Amino acid sequence: MKIQKPKLATILEPFDNDLTVFDEGYIQDIKFDKESLESLEKNDIKIDSCCFKDSILKDIYFENVELLDIVFDHCELENVHFIKANLYRIQFINCRCMGIEITDSLLKNVLFDSCNAAYSNFGLSSFKNVLFHHTNLENSGFIQCMFDHLEFDRACLNNSDFFNTNLDKIDFSSSDINNIGVSENLLKGIILSPEQALEFIKLLGIKVKE
Template sequence: MNAPKIPTETLIPQSFSTIAQAEDHLLAQVAMKQETITAQRLEHPLIDQSTLTGMVFRGDVFSRFEVTDTIFHNCTLVNCDFDGISLFRVRFENCKLVGTTLDHGTLKEVTFVDCDLSLTNFNEAKLTQVAFQRSKLTELNCLESTLKQCQFSDCNLDQADFSATSLKHHDLSTCRFDTLRVTDWAVRGCRFNDTQAAYLARLFLGITLA
């Protein structure tokens, strides 16, 4: 998985609010810090080769949001609607995305590290080489989505819903959950630890292991 390609030595400090004033709604090679953006609506905003630190987005609606080669650090993106989002080589570090919608999104080479994605929606999305590391994914919704070469490492997946999403060739063995919503055929070829396998045996076969 490739890291975001950012010319950090030449980034220009910039306010996110200027994106609404730009004709093409583009912010490129800029550094944004410590702003709060609330209930803003934007059509097809683009962010490229930039960093966002300590930014707060609440209840924003960004249609066809595109982000490339960008790092979000200590950011809050809560209850936002990013339906149809496109993320390519993007990294989220210690970010909160609780209740945010990324339905119908396309994510490739994206990393979430130490993030809270509780109640986040990835329904009917395409996730390719997406890594979730030490993150909270409780009650996450990922229904009828396509996952390819994704990583789930030391995450809390309790009550996450992967209904009708194939987990084949994926590894959830280092993650934790008491309840996981999955479709029986969709867990074939997925790697689980012994405790998780016992839960699935009870769920689908009514078998209780001694």
């Protein structure tokens, strides 16, 4: 899948350790390198063309936020919530973001690469051109979501829920999907490996007589 990369400025200003920058409502062209950002609760802000590298984001609650052209590289996101957010051209690279919440949001041209995102919640969100590559998504929720060109490439989705989500054209064949929850009426068009298909037959209560 072709994912548009973030469009970052050639030169980013280093963060000056002043959290009041988030009070301005518009953050642009800043590099957060080995920073620790904690206890931020903001509404109606825009973060544009920024890079977070080797940083910690903890106890973050952003509602009605627009995230545009951002890279999270080797970051730890703990208790982070993006509610009613728009995420455009975002990369999460080798991040530990267990339990991240991105709900009732739009994700467009977003990449999760080699991340630990277990126990994440994406409920009520729409995905367009989104790739989860080699990412742990165990026990995550994709409930009542809309998928348009979403790809799971060698992801771990064990015990995750997809209730009330249409799985047409979603390819799980390279991923682990043991004990996932699905809505039986929304399975048409799902793509599975032969082994996964056998497990789904059992999941649907169908008995195969040998």
